[in-house]
Amino acid sequence: MLARGPSENDLQTLWGAGVLPPYAPILYPGASFSAGDLPAEAQQELKEYLIDHPDVLVDPPPELAALIAALPTNVRTDIYVEQRMEQLRREGLLTGPNPGGSYEEWIRNTVEKGVSADTVIAIARDHEIGPDDFEVLTGLQEITDPDGKSFFMLNTDMSGDAARAAVLMTYILNAGTDYENGDFESTPYSSAEVQRIIDRQEANGWSYGDDVGFVHGNGGRLVTTPNGMLMGAGGNELQDLYGQQGGTAWGDIFMIGKDDIPDPAAYLENNLIRSGTSDVHPDLDLDRLLHHEERHSQQWAREGYAWFILQYLWDAHKFEEDAGLADGGY
Numbered sequence: 311m312l313a314r315g316p317s318e319n320d321l322q323t324l325w326g327a328g329v330l331p332p333y334a335p336i337l338y339p340g341a342s343f344s345a346g347d348l349p350a351e352a353q354q355e356l357k358e359y360l361i362d363h364p365d366v367l368v369d370p371p372p373e374l375a376a377l378i379a380a381l382p383t384n385v386r387t388d389i390y391v392e393q394r395m396e397q398l399r400r401e402g403l404l405t406g407p408n409p410g411g412s413y414e415e416w417i418r419n420t421v422e423k424g425v426s427a428d429t430v431i432a433i434a435r436d437h438e439i440g441p442d443d444f445e446v447l448t449g450l451q452e453i454t455d456p457d458g459k460s461f462f463m464l465n466t467d468m469s470g471d472a473a474r475a476a477v478l479m480t481y482i483l484n485a486g487t488d489y490e491n492g493d494f495e496s497t498p499y500s501s502a503e504v505q506r507i508i509d510r511q512e513a514n515g516w517s518y519g520d521d522v523g524f525v526h527g528n529g530g531r532l533v534t535t536p537n538g539m540l541m542g543a544g545g546n547e548l549q550d551l552y553g554q555q556g557g558t559a560w561g562d563i564f565m566i567g568k569d570d571i572p573d574p575a576a577y578l579e580n581n582l583i584r585s586g587t588s589d590v591h592p593d594l595d596l597d598r599l600l601h602h603e604e605r606h607s608q609q610w611a612r613e614g615y616a617w618f619i620l621q622y623l624w625d626a627h628k629f630e631e632d633a634g635l636a637d638g639g640y
C-alpha cells in the first residue's frame with residue numbers, strides 16, 4: 311500500500327478503523343468518507359482544523375462539502391460561519407480572525423436562516439457593514455423572542471443618531487423578521503430592504519432627532535425590533551392616534567397604548583417580546599403586529615408628518631387597510 315499509495319478501498323478501511331486524521335477528506339479529495347463514521351472528538355477535530363484553515367472552505371471539493379453537510383447541526387454551523395467569514399475576507403469586506411460578538415451573531419443568523427452568501431456579501435459591500443458597525447449594540451440589554459430573534463433596549467441617555475444606527479443594525483443582525491401567514495407576502499432579507507429602511511429612517515428622521523429623547527425624558531422606554539423600527543411603552547403618550555387598537559405608530563416609533571405602566575422596560579420585555587404576541591391581542595403574533603406598524607411608518611415617510619395626520623383623520627380605514635387589517639388586530 312505504501313508503495314502504490316492508498317486505494318479507495320484502503321482509505322475506507324483506514325477511515326472506518328479511525329486511523330486517518332479527521333482532515334483526511336481534504337488530503338484525499340477523490341475519496342468519499344462518511345461523517346456518520348466519525349466519533350464526536352474527531353468531528354470536533356475536523357471542525358477545528360477547518361476553522362484554522364478557512365481557505366479550504368472556499369469552493370471545497372464536493373466530497374468535503376458533503377462530509378461537512380452530514381455533520382451534526384451545531385458542528386457544521388460553526389464551520390459554515392467561518393466559511394462565510396472567509397468569503398467576506400476574500401471580497402475585502404472583513405480582515406483578521408472572527409471578531410466575535412454581534413458580528414459573529416449576524417453571520418450565524420444568516421447561516422441558520424438560510425440566507426445566501428451573496429446576500430450577505432451584498433449587504434456588507436453596499437452598506438459598508440463591518441464589525442465596528444455592531445458596536446452601537448454593545449452594552450444594550452438584548453432580549454430574545456420565542457423564535458430567538460434579538461431586540462435591544464435603548465439606554466435612556468442614547469443620542470438620536472445612535473438610536474437610529476441601533477435600529478438599522480438590529481434589522482441587519484436578525485437576518486429576517488419571521489413575518490408569515492399575514493396580510494402580505496413576506497419581503498426577503500436583502501440589501502435592497504436595508505436600503506429601504508435607511509431611506510425610511512431618513513424621511514422619519516424626527517422620530518430619532520426629537521421623539522427618542524422625548525420618550526426617554528418622560529419615563530418611557532424603547533426597544534429596537536427585528537423589522538427595523540422602535541417599539542416603546544410608558545411615559546407621556548406622543549399622541550393617541552390609533553389608541554383603540556392598543557398602540558400608535560408615530561413615525562418610526564410604535565408606542566403601545568397601555569397607560570400607567572409602572573415599569574415600561576419590564577413590560578416591553580415580558581408582555582411583548584418574550585411572549586411573542588401583541589399585549590392586547592394575545593393570539594396575534596408580534597411579528598405580524600410589527601409588520602403592520604412598520605407599514606404605518608412607511609406611510610408617515612411617504613406622506614410627510616402633517617399631511618399624514620390630516621389624511622389619517624379623514625380616512626383612517628384606507629391607511630389601516632394598507633397596513634394590513636388582520637395583522638393590526640382588526
Ligand SMILES: [Zn+2]
Pocket residue numbers: 552555602606630633638
Ligand atoms: Zn394600524
